[in-house]
Amino acid sequence: MEGSSFTKFVKFLFILLAIISNTKPSLATRNLAPKPNTDFIRKSCNATIYPRLCFSSLLSHANSIQTSPKLLTATALNVTLATAKSTSALLSSLSQSHGLKPREIDAMKDCIEELSDSVYELRESIGEMCKLEGFDFQVKMNDIQTWVSAALTDEDTCTDGFEGKAMNVKVKNDVRKLIMNIAHLTSNALALINRYVSLHG
Numbered sequence: 001m002e003g004s005s006f007t008k009f010v011k012f013l014f015i016l017l018a019i020i021s022n023t024k025p026s027l028a029t030r031n032l033a034p035k036p037n038t039d040f041i042r043k044s045c046n047a048t049i050y051p052r053l054c055f056s057s058l059l060s061h062a063n064s065i066q067t068s069p070k071l072l073t074a075t076a077l078n079v080t081l082a083t084a085k086s087t088s089a090l091l092s093s094l095s096q097s098h099g100l101k102p103r104e105i106d107a108m109k110d111c112i113e114e115l116s117d118s119v120y121e122l123r124e125s126i127g128e129m130c131k132l133e134g135f136d137f138q139v140k141m142n143d144i145q146t147w148v149s150a151a152l153t154d155e156d157t158c159t160d161g162f163e164g165k166a167m168n169v170k171v172k173n174d175v176r177k178l179i180m181n182i183a184h185l186t187s188n189a190l191a192l193i194n195r196y197v198s199l200h201g
């Protein structure tokens with residue numbers, strides 16, 4: 001009897017210790033780390049068509065964005081470019097997978113080409129973004145809007161190319177998911193660019 005209640009007590013102690021040692025560090029870090037301003041990102045993302053994707057894609061950059069609309073916009077473009085590049089690489093390897101019909105490979109190749117145009121256009125827009133200091137803000141932002149709109153059009157063209165064709169449903173859905181994601185990120189970046197322009201007055 002005594003032995004078993006002692007074991008229970010020891011177990012209880014261990015559980016208590018586990019709880020304390022689990023909660024303590026997180027409490028400590030919560031107090032020490034500067035709280036990133038996620039409200040600013042949430043509010044800004046509210047102006048986009050896909051606010052949840054916008055928020056989740058920018059959240060890990062909250063500390064560097066702070067409350068700067070310019071850094072927010074530049075980061076959104078950088079995240080979009082990085083995703084466009086990785087999507088393009090993923091499609092390239094998908095297009096080399098076995099069992100694809102020539103028709104599917106063709107559509108995939110067209111899509112990869114559209115995506116590489118879109119990568120180029122996003123890069124140009126980021127280049128302009130880096131040169132925003134000085135005069136001609138409106139002209140440069142106008143160029144950026146044009147580049148990013150073109151990138152979005154290219155991504156849409158890629159999905160359109162898949163819709164019309166009789167293809168393996170799984171291949172179609174996989175590609176569609178990948179392209180939707182990058183197109184939504186691009187659309188969000190464009191909305192943040194437009195917002196930045198309107199804030200600049």
Ligand SMILES: *[C@@H]1O[C@H](CO)[C@@H](O)[C@H](O)[C@H]1NC(C)=O
Nearest residue numbers: 039042043044045046047051
């Ligand atoms: C988001 O926008 C809607 C309407 O556009 C508004 O009602 C809501 O308060 C906004 N939320 C935030 C967090 O700004």
Ligand SMILES: *[C@@H]1O[C@H](CO)[C@@H](O)[C@H](O)[C@H]1NC(C)=O
Nearest residue numbers: 070071072074075078126130
């Ligand atoms: C975006 O990427 C460019 C080019 O790599 C870089 O110079 C710039 O600092 C980045 N901007 C942000 C806000 O991360």
